[in-house]
Amino acid sequence: MSARVEDPEAVHRAGFACFVGRPNAGKSTLTNALVGQKVAITSNRPQTTRHTVRGIVHRPDAQLVLVDTPGLHKPRTLLGERLNDVVRTTWAEVDVIGFCLPANEKLGPGDRYIVKELAEIRKTPKIAVITKTDLVDSKTLAEQLIAVDRLAQELGFEWQQIVPVSAVGGKQVELVADLLVPLLPESPPLYPEGDLTDEPEQVMVAELIREAALEGVRDELPHSIAVVVEEMLPRENRPADKPLLDIHANVYIERPSQKGIIIGPKGSRLKEVGTKSRRQIEALLGTPVFLDLHVKVAKDWQRDPKQLRKLGF
Numbered sequence: 427m428s429a430r431v432e433d434p435e436a437v438h439r440a441g442f443a444c445f446v447g448r449p450n451a452g453k454s455t456l457t458n459a460l461v462g463q464k465v466a467i468t469s470n471r472p473q474t475t476r477h478t479v480r481g482i483v484h485r486p487d488a489q490l491v492l493v494d495t496p497g498l499h500k501p502r503t504l505l506g507e508r509l510n511d512v513v514r515t516t517w518a519e520v521d522v523i524g525f526c527l528p529a530n531e532k533l534g535p536g537d538r539y540i541v542k543e544l545a546e547i548r549k550t551p552k553i554a555v556i557t558k559t560d561l562v563d564s565k566t567l568a569e570q571l572i573a574v575d576r577l578a579q580e581l582g583f584e585w586q587q588i589v590p591v592s593a594v595g596g597k598q599v600e601l602v603a604d605l606l607v608p609l610l611p612e613s614p615p616l617y618p619e620g621d622l623t624d625e626p627e628q629v630m631v632a633e634l635i636r637e638a639a640l641e642g643v644r645d646e647l648p649h650s651i652a653v654v655v656e657e658m659l660p661r662e663n664r665p666a667d668k669p670l671l672d673i674h675a676n677v678y679i680e681r682p683s684q685k686g687i688i689i690g691p692k693g694s695r696l697k698e699v700g701t702k703s704r705r706q707i708e709a710l711l712g713t714p715v716f717l718d719l720h721v722k723v724a725k726d727w728q729r730d731p732k733q734l735r736k737l738g739f
């Protein structure tokens with residue numbers, strides 16, 4: 427017989443994990459589901475994760491810090507190579523790597539390329555996460571589990587765990603954390619409780635606004651929007667139980683002709699962007715917000731290093 431008693435000797439674990447996988451594999455969505463709040467920026471378009479965003483899972487027995495890396499690609503340019511170096515450096519520094527493979531897509535050359543690179547990182551434990559299981563039947567899922575297992579065998583290593591999950595359906599999300607935690611080192615918490623991410627709040631706020639501004643106009647303005655939060659200040663002279671945070675942000679576009687697309691007829695679209703992102707910012711920061719948005723033209727900002735620096739790239 428066994429009784430569950432609080433064990434004063436129980437170990438506490440803390441460390442870093444990162445999810446890797448080809449674009450759209452569901453890494454950001456899984457990070458958000460684990461952390462329980464929107465921290466990484468998701469979209470149905472690949473490569474929206476510009477910043478290394480960390481979400482932190484706090485548990486009584488462990489603290490799991492999730493590092494969201496940009497995707498690894500077959501490099502075609504110098505920038506591509508540099509990005510891949512950043513990814514590899516991150517991999518070598520974390521305590522555990524979760525390789526994400528969507529259940530609804532055949533394991534392809536892109537996955538092979540990534541797993542081959544992973545196989546080189548010998549000392550870091552790796553788990554395979556089959557994502558989006560809500561999109562397939564059990565037979566397809568079983569085949570994917572076998573395929574990912576075989577791939578590791580071919581490359582001369584073994585996954586510590588293989589786990590199917592649906593972040594959208596809320597299935598087995600906890601289990602992913604349960605499997606990652608034992609692979610972390612024994613350590614006291616690394617971050618104060620309540621911290622969800624160490625990404626500066628202003629950057630996250632800017633990303634939420636950028637995401638809302640891009641919605642519905644991605645085809646017209648694919649990469650021409652940057653958002654800079656100029657100021658975040660609590661409004662003065664507010665009653666203690668009714669705080670208000672003033673946020674001033676600029677939405678930068680490249681050409682005057684794009685202004686109309688962002689602003690919309692009589693400003694209707696910009697108003698929508700403001701309302702939508704304000705709600706998300708309020709949820710993120712836990713305080714009522716007054717959001718002041720301005721649209722500005724920064725000519726050819728993508729090509730101008732000085733502008734890029736100003737915009738935080």
Ligand SMILES: Nc1nc2c(ncn2[C@@H]2O[C@H](COP(=O)(O)OP(=O)(O)OP(=O)(O)O)[C@@H](O)[C@H]2O)c(=O)[nH]1
Pocket residue numbers: 447448449450451452453454455456467468469470471472473474475496497557558559560561591592593594595
């Ligand atoms: N049905 C379903 N869709 C999912 C699930 N997880 C993610 N998705 C969708 O798949 C798309 C890509 O998800 P992301 O989490 O942005 O993927 P990512 O791997 O972070 O993508 P990058 O940032 O481009 O590397 C989004 O449209 C998600 O809504 C899931 O469990 N089920």
